[in-house]
Amino acid sequence: MIFRKKSIEVTCSLCANTCATITLSERKPYSLFIEGFLGNATFRVDRLIRNHLIKYYQSKDFHKIQEIDNEYAPFYCKECKMCYCIAHWKYWTVYDDGFYDATRGVCPNGHEKTLDD
Ligand SMILES: [Zn+2]
Numbered sequence: 721m722i723f724r725k726k727s728i729e730v731t732c733s734l735c736a737n738t739c740a741t742i743t744l745s746e747r748k749p750y751s752l753f754i755e756g757f758l759g760n761a762t763f764r765v766d767r768l769i770r771n772h773l774i775k776y777y778q779s780k781d782f783h784k785i786q787e788i789d790n791e792y793a794p795f796y797c798k799e800c801k802m803c804y805c806i807a808h809w810k811y812w813t814v815y816d817d818g819f820y821d822a823t824r825g826v827c828p829n830g831h832e833k834t835l836d837d
């Protein structure tokens with residue numbers, strides 16, 4: 721994991737690829753940017769959550785991050801306790817009545833989870 725300003729690169733447990741680049745804005749409105757996993761995602765967070773997230777991303781405590789919100793560490797498999805880049809997830813889109821509902825994925829060890837919703 722490399723620290724560049726407030727950006728953190730999460731590397732894949734199996735290859736040299738980056739799972740995602742995490743950035744937390746330093747000013748209001750506080751936002752979390754997750755780039756390079758399933759496209760780019762932005763989440764609005766409050767100050768307390770932001771401070772927790774900085775601490776947890778830096779200590780690679782992805783389990784705690786997923787307890788806040790699964791979507792804040794979509795690349796992490798809690799059964800394996802590992803992070804995988806998008807190339808290592810087998811994923812598919814779930815539609816509900818013709819509308820996008822979620823992206824589900826299976827990690828290299830067969831654990832299924834929601835990657836995005
Ligand atoms: Zn797994």
Ligand SMILES: [Zn+2]
Pocket residue numbers: 732733734735736737804805806807808
């Ligand atoms: Zn990988």
